[in-house]
Amino acid sequence: MPPPPPASTPETAQRLNDAIRRLRARLRAESGQHATGLTPTQLTVLASVVREGPVTAARLAALDHVSAQSIAQSLTALKAAGLVRTEPDPSDGRKKLTSAAPSAAELIERLLAGRAAFLARAIDEAVRPEERADLDKAIALLERLARAGLDDEERI
Structure with a gap:
């Protein structure tokens, strides 16, 4: 009996979207x-500040592919929580640079470690040794999908 025909691109896109959504929800839960x-958006912004800082809000918006307004809202909440601070850019006083507090770096490190630990356990539990090469191929495809349609300057 021949294998079933591949699903249409829209069906495949929906299945992929659903799987990514469920995995992201599981990662959030497992990481604490x-x-x-x-919020997930605030944590994404915080992780970008930890990784990139000191950084301007405009750069954060470009990195996270969100509006300046969204970044401003997230930064306001993060400042109120004591996780980030801003100061004038020494090279351009009209701009502000955002930096992470040490506690922010520790928080992001803890969350990322929780996610990585969950994924490692899940891979060991759900992926058979003979499927590991398939997983590596799937990861490479996901990385390509994430870069699809981006200009060279936007690829980060």
């Missing part, structure tokens, strides 16, 4: 992200 009281 809910206990932080921060």
